[in-house]
Amino acid sequence: AQSVTQLGSHLSVSEGALVLLRCNYSSSVPPYLFWYVQYPNQGLQLLLKYTTGATLVKGINGFEAEFKKSETSFHLTKPSAHMSDAAEYFCAVSNFGNEKLTFGTGTRLTIIP
């Protein structure tokens, strides 16, 4: 079975500060890892993904994430937070041959002006 753990259900950062959203996964096979973002009253949209190859992946809106196998982590970062980044962020895991995604419980990001 696969699972993801997102540390912290809420995170507040100041505008212009570093954003770091943590995600750890559990998988017995090489994982595929994803970050999704959900803006208020909207559905989720894919931010970035890692399947194979380069372990540092870049996504939309200046976000990036690094797959670290030794730490079983896939943390999401952005160097400088913007007000428009306020949203809920979900980490998800899958693998080759798996039809389904398993999502974490989400982290709500608040940006302080």
Next chain:
Amino acid sequence: DAGITQSPRYKITETGRQVTLMCHQTWSHSYMFWYRQDLGHGLRLIYYSAAADITDKGEVPDGYVVSRSKTENFPLTLESATRSQTSVYFCASGLAGGQTGELFFGEGSRLTVL
């Protein structure tokens, strides 16, 4: 318009009533999914479908029924609604499901069961 649409967006019903949430996608994606979103639980998979006439249970299927007679539609029915089914329901579609992880979500249906 192209995309994935859910209806109704908001629904209030009473315990014991049958409710159907509709989902329609225009991309001809093979996979479709129903998730529920609850505080503290994130998104939990209710049912999914790999193609027309093929459906399978997810993590929390009890109390729900799905069908997929056409590729583009994937309705979710609560046969006898309970208060614990008060939630926001999201439909999603994708070409290859978890194998690419690229799912496209509807805007959600907020259901309140009194």
